[in-house]
Amino acid sequence: MSVTSLVTPLKRQTLSGDVYDQFKELLISGRMMPGEQISLRNMAQALGVSVMPVREAVQRLAAEQALEISPNRTLRVPRMSVSQFREITSIRTNLEGMATAASTATMETAEIQQVVLWHERFTHEMAKKQPDGSHLISFNKELHFAIYRGARMPVLLQLIEALWLRIGPILNYDLRSGPTRVGERVALSHHASLVRAIQARDSEAARTALQADINSAADFIISVGALVAADAPPPVPQAGNPK
Known part of the structure; x- marks a missing residue:
């Protein structure tokens, strides 16, 4: 497409x-x-x-x-090296973990219900014999950002969006990689733990579940060789405009 x-x-x-x-x-x-x-x-x-x-x-x-x-x-769209990916993943676990812990304490009931709704949509898609990877990617993104917005920390949200802007094209590789990874239902397990912790207002448990979700996807992406092994040299500034 x-x-x-x-x-x-x-x-x-x-x-x-x-x-x-x-x-x-x-x-x-x-x-x-x-x-x-x-x-x-x-x-x-x-x-x-x-x-x-x-x-x-x-x-x-x-x-x-x-x-x-x-x-x-x-x-x-840039390709990403393993070292770049590891660095961004480390930053994500800290920033997104912070946002998750904060939002668990501050979200209104209606906001938590919205998180639950995205989780249910993700779960329903996962339960299909042949889940639609594009739907999983969309529901996953909406679930995460429904949580991060609940922290009411606009600067933190901007930083998280900046990271997703760079990592988004590779971030969801595990959700569009075919039936093997999807069949393991790994993301679903982490999401379920995350949602339960949010509903219980357990900020640290929510942070832990969120970080486990990030790290699990990152480990898979690295393990299947979806990244460039070595860092590319810094780009040479080019005259003129892109085509």
């Missing part, structure tokens, strides 16, 4: 911010793959805008290391 089929045409013509938001959602939700190339013209056509706001948005994302411009000015 082409990435251009995943975006929604925009109603206004001026806004690189709107384009940025759509790219951001695709990256965070894991709907763009590492190494995937992106055509500015095709994306602009899918969004119903000129190339200029798309170019502005992708240059912003490139500055945030969420996209990269190759030496021939091709735009693509």
